[in-house]
Amino acid sequence: MLSIGHTVSKEISQLHNTLIDLVGFMNRPQRDTALIQEAGISLDRALFPLLMGIQRHGPIGVVELAELTGRDYTTVSRQVTKLESLGLIARRASKADKRVRPAVITVKGRAMAAALDEARQRLAAEVLANWNKKDLQDLVRLMRRFADDLLAWRA
Numbered sequence: 036m037l038s039i040g041h042t043v044s045k046e047i048s049q050l051h052n053t054l055i056d057l058v059g060f061m062n063r064p065q066r067d068t069a070l071i072q073e074a075g076i077s078l079d080r081a082l083f084p085l086l087m088g089i090q091r092h093g094p095i096g097v098v099e100l101a102e103l104t105g106r107d108y109t110t111v112s113r114q115v116t117k118l119e120s121l122g123l124i125a126r127r128a129s130k131a132d133k134r135v136r137p138a139v140i141t142v143k144g145r146a147m148a149a150a151l152d153e154a155r156q157r158l159a160a161e162v163l164a165n166w167n168k169k170d171l172q173d174l175v176r177l178m179r180r181f182a183d184d185l186l187a188w189r190a
Contacts, residue, residue, distance in 0.1 A: 074154035076147055082123075083151070085114050086140070089124050090148045094137035096129070123147060 060066065067080045078086070084104050089095055092103065101111040115138055118124045123144035126136040140148065163171060 070151060070154050070158065073158055074147075074150040076150050078147065079117070082114055082118055082121075085111065086118060086123055086144060087148060087151065089115075089118070089138045090140045090144065093124075093139045094127070096135045096137050100138065118144070 064080055067083050071078055071080060071083060085100060088100055088103050092100070095103075097112045097115055098108055100115065101108040104111065115124065115126070118138070119126055121143075122141060124138045125141050126138050129135040129137055166174075
């Protein structure tokens with residue numbers, strides 16, 4: 036167990052600054068635009084995170100999707116309707132609550148998500164070209180551990 040001393044406090048500050056840099060990078064609209072272009076697909080940049088969220092967490096309701104993406108419920112509702120009109124997702128009545136219509140990704144949506152995943156792999160390969168396999172495995176393991184601990188914290 037870590038105790039908060041000078042060294043740990045410094046490391047937590049460095050971790051926080053690193054996370055701010057990463058979140059800032061991940062939230063840049065240009066990053067999504069570049070990924071969409073690399074994938075060779077036609078998709079409104081604002082819809083991209085919702086499609087990927089539905090692919091990863093679906094079936095998922097609009098309220099939960101809005102929380103996951105940090106967006107307003109009414110905005111997400113309109114955008115989910117747009118994804119549905121494009122045939123990328125479908126909404127079905129919930130067995131537990133008839134007022135909720137969780138979104139699920141369609142075959143067309145999975146194909147688009149796969150193209151985005153492949154593009155992400157190509158772009159990440161450029162960034163990680165000088166990393167050795169062990170460093171990458173350590174990063175993945177520690178980031179997953181950190182994310183899991185954050186999600187479990189005060190859950």
